[in-house]
Amino acid sequence: MALRAGDHSQVAMNGLKEKVLTLDTMNPCVRRVEYAVRGPIVLRALELEQELRQGVKKPFTEVIRANIGDAQAMGQKPITFLRQVLALCVHPDLLNSPNFPEDAKRKAERILQACGGHSLGAYSVSSGIQLIREDVASYIERRDGGIPADPNNIYLSTGASDAILTVLKLLVAGEGPTRTGVLIPIPQYPLYSAALAELNAVQVYQDNVYAEGSQFHSFKKVLTEMGPPYATQQELASFHSVSKGYMGECGFRGGYVEVVNLDAAVQQQMQKLLSVRLCPPVPGQVLLSMVVSPPAPSDPSFAQFQAERQAVLAELAAKAKLTEQVFNEAPGIRCNPVQGAMYSFPRVQLPPRAVQRAQELGLAPDMFFCMRLLEETGICVVPGSGFGQREGTYHFRMTILPPMEKLRPLLEKLSQFHAKFTREYS
Amino acid sequence: MALRAGDHSQVAMNGLKEKVLTLDTMNPCVRRVEYAVRGPIVLRALELEQELRQGVKKPFTEVIRANIGDAQAMGQKPITFLRQVLALCVHPDLLNSPNFPEDAKRKAERILQACGGHSLGAYSVSSGIQLIREDVASYIERRDGGIPADPNNIYLSTGASDAILTVLKLLVAGEGPTRTGVLIPIPQYPLYSAALAELNAVQVYQDNVYAEGSQFHSFKKVLTEMGPPYATQQELASFHSVSKGYMGECGFRGGYVEVVNLDAAVQQQMQKLLSVRLCPPVPGQVLLSMVVSPPAPSDPSFAQFQAERQAVLAELAAKAKLTEQVFNEAPGIRCNPVQGAMYSFPRVQLPPRAVQRAQELGLAPDMFFCMRLLEETGICVVPGSGFGQREGTYHFRMTILPPMEKLRPLLEKLSQFHAKFTREYS
Structure with a gap:
């Protein structure tokens, strides 16, 4: 597999006028199938992080990835x-x-x-x-x-x-x-x-x-x-x-x-x-x-293992409880007891004008809500529309993993944004 | 996502007379594309290992995976x-x-x-x-x-x-x-x-x-x-x-x-x-x-790191040398200096009757040779035909990673099999 002259001419024969591998020539399945596997919210969150790094001014200083359950990144030991x-x-x-x-x-x-x-x-x-x-x-x-x-x-x-x-x-x-x-x-x-x-x-x-x-x-x-x-x-x-x-x-x-x-x-x-x-x-x-x-x-190792395991689970339970409380105090947000240990799936009321605006933009209403949330607060959550919610209801899903001292302000910021969003479209 | 009665009837509706996911209904791309990614030699080696575990008598006691460069499995520290x-x-x-x-x-x-x-x-x-x-x-x-x-x-x-x-x-x-x-x-x-x-x-x-x-x-x-x-x-x-x-x-x-x-x-x-x-x-x-x-x-850490690194590379060089020597002493096998650090790619002469027999079986001649080698000695190597060898020449590829005390008998067993194979088809 030495680099031979024959190979060089082979390269030259291809002209090299432009890229050979482009969106048009690449595997179309990758372009289409896999697109479904990467939500626009997450892509936008990545872009926002890049913009922040480049010094672009935003109404927030960091993107909070409440979309993904990355426990140790959030401080879990x-x-x-x-x-x-x-x-x-x-x-x-x-x-x-x-x-x-x-x-x-x-x-x-x-x-x-x-x-x-x-x-x-x-x-x-x-x-x-x-x-x-x-x-x-x-x-x-x-x-x-x-x-x-x-x-x-x-x-x-x-x-x-x-x-x-x-x-x-x-x-x-x-x-x-x-x-x-x-x-x-x-x-x-x-x-x-x-x-x-x-x-x-x-x-x-x-x-x-x-x-x-x-x-x-x-x-x-x-x-x-x-x-x-x-x-x-x-x-x-x-x-x-x-x-x-x-x-x-x-x-x-x-x-x-x-x-x-x-x-x-x-x-x-x-x-x-x-x-x-x-x-x-x-x-x-x-x-x-x-x-x-x-x-x-x-x-x-049993005693220490059990103690550490219980501490993690107890903290998750406390976070789940806090999430439920803060959201249920907010008008227009309703949060069932958290299912599973890492996520909440609160229901949000969206005013008819917001639903209409979303439809004009060709977006699911909860996608519109989550996208606006991201743009204005840096909080990245996942619209419920992907999960098969009941017709006419809107949800989002967020992880409850941030440490206690960050979770409460996060929940409050989110509730306040919902109130503002509701006023804006009422 | 509770298990509801509606889901049960849905299951019943599907009849359950037979498997729903079969070779006919599964993704045809997996069946076809991916088949090329798994050579018959490796598949057969897996089967032989299973047969040995089940107590089936073979002319060998273990399959030697000389097809894959798994250094630490072969004893490298x-x-x-x-x-x-x-x-x-x-x-x-x-x-x-x-x-x-x-x-x-x-x-x-x-x-x-x-x-x-x-x-x-x-x-x-x-x-x-x-x-x-x-x-x-x-x-x-x-x-x-x-x-x-x-x-x-x-x-x-x-x-x-x-x-x-x-x-x-x-x-x-x-x-x-x-x-x-x-x-x-x-x-x-x-x-x-x-x-x-x-x-x-x-x-x-x-x-x-x-x-x-x-x-x-x-x-x-x-x-x-x-x-x-x-x-x-x-x-x-x-x-x-x-x-x-x-x-x-x-x-x-x-x-x-x-x-x-x-x-x-x-x-x-x-x-x-x-x-x-x-x-x-x-x-x-x-x-x-x-x-x-x-x-x-x-x-x-530099001194120890360098010493260990050099020791590994020196042992690989010695194995490469041994491989070249043993193979080149065998009539009908020719082995160039080993390319890269882990593999040899010796050329084998195969008698015309063996080539003919392979063609009758619809196999590349070196695939036929490697398959027979595997069945009779348990040595798993890769036919050269996949690598684009010159028309009319036959090769196989094997790792040189086994420890010295195993490598020599392996090389000799392989050379002896080649001699026997040559006699059989001459």
Whole structure:
């Protein structure tokens, strides 16, 4: 593959008068399909951040990314045990250190034994380290009250988004050059979830996993209890990740998908698809193994692990409560108890003139509201219209993750903006 | 999203007589396009491993994956400095430990400062941590003798394979339901590289990055020195990863792509595509930052870092030499000095009757040879036919990474099989 004269002339033959790869010549699927996966609100937030960096004057000094559940970016502290085990795996010299608890060392040694060359630096098989897939299966069995889970149906992934995209890829059937992709008719739950996953991927990405994780498990359990044909035929895919809940380890990109009742040939295709990316990042696999197999009550790390976990969950609960309170004090905003641990989904009343103005602009009314919110306050939230709200109602979704001292002013600023917006269009 | 009766009846309406998602109803692109990305040799190796686990008797006891450059799985030790910095980042309590060198601590602190919430657990921006992109740009500038590199043209990725697939996705233009994808006509180098990447992705995946990494850099330099229009118009994408060379950190999935002279609108599309997967795994980004900015001679870790690095490279050189020697002693095998640090690409003579037999079976002759090799010895190598060898010549590609004490018997077993194969078909 040396640089030969023949290659040079080949380059010259192409003329080089202009770019060869342009919007017109590039893959049209990327232009169209993937556009749906990137909401205009998030794109605008990125632009605003750039403008702020360039010194452009705005009515705010920072963009607040309340659209994405990035817990540690918002100040949530990592769980010590997870990081101890991972540090031991990354740098096994630490196995001799007296500063790490014995159970963390045992976990790390067990994981390293299961790694190629006993190192995180080796590829795992494409579906993930077998030992960890077995741990995940045991975890699912415990959660579902003993309903069996097969490690061979579990695939570790680069965060949940990767697994969701893989499953969607199996489902999407493209036709014709202008067709972006059509979901094939499959039973309600997977279609619903896949569609939701796709929509969520648009605007907030990973939390769908949070919101749905337990739902999917329930589905499996409910279906199993319904007996055949549901238990034996209903195809399901359930996702989970280390980004959510008390872990909040988004940056490590660890996750898994469990598939149930999948056609064997389709499952082989899925395996093939996963293998193209070689393997999910091993550190994320390691963290996942901690999540599905945390310290037991008899382990030395149990007390600290539980205390840290409870503290995170208690703070989330307090934030959820605060969010509900502040929003429900605001006229025209109504907030149900927060669903899941990281997000609120308040309903907002929008005056008819605002709805009309949005329609003139070709925008969903809640998109119009959220876009104006972003432009005037720097607060980035996700319009509810993507989530399938009841006709004529408007919502937005925001994370409740900012630290307490920032969350209250954020909620108040948002409520005040809603009041101003309502006055402006009344 | 509760489980409602309406949903149940929806499920029932679908009948559940049979699987809904089958080879016929699934995304046909996955079935076709992606098949090319998974060679039959590798698939067969996976099957053989499963059969061995199930106790099926074979003429060998283990499958030797000489197709993939997985250095640490083969016993290569990680570089201490890389793992120290990563362990410090994973578990910052260690910043107080006297057992870590000061320069490792400084590196870790610098990286943590650049992370959301000062934690690896936060998402980075989709293109990767800005600081590390700047480090990569400086590294490229040094390599190319000062030719400028723009951090905004650098995208960190989940290993190089992820970046290669992203660039290929931009290039591929699909048409019609049965069209798997066509490469648009672009100048020779990117087309060649993209095609090579695709082919390599078929059978060995990531080493193309190794083989091409430096080539691509040379391209940029050569093109720049050629002046306009090459320097200003020639579109290039160059890939690099932490899997190769002295690092061998495959499991962390760290890599980057640098794009040069890309149309601005196309580059935006690329950015969008990357953002769908949220962010590359942060630990891989951290390792990459060590690779592009290793200890300087004045740093306390320099001596050990250099010694370890040299030891890995010296051992690779010795293995390359041994491979060349053993193969060149075998009649009918000819092995050039090993190209790159991890692979050999020996040429094998195949008797006309073997070529004929392969053609009867509808196989490329070297595919036939490699498949028989795998079935009879458990050695998994990649046929050369995928790499564009000269008409009428046959090659295979194998990694030289197994430890010395395993490499020699492997090479001898392979040579003996070739002799037996030759006798059988003469």
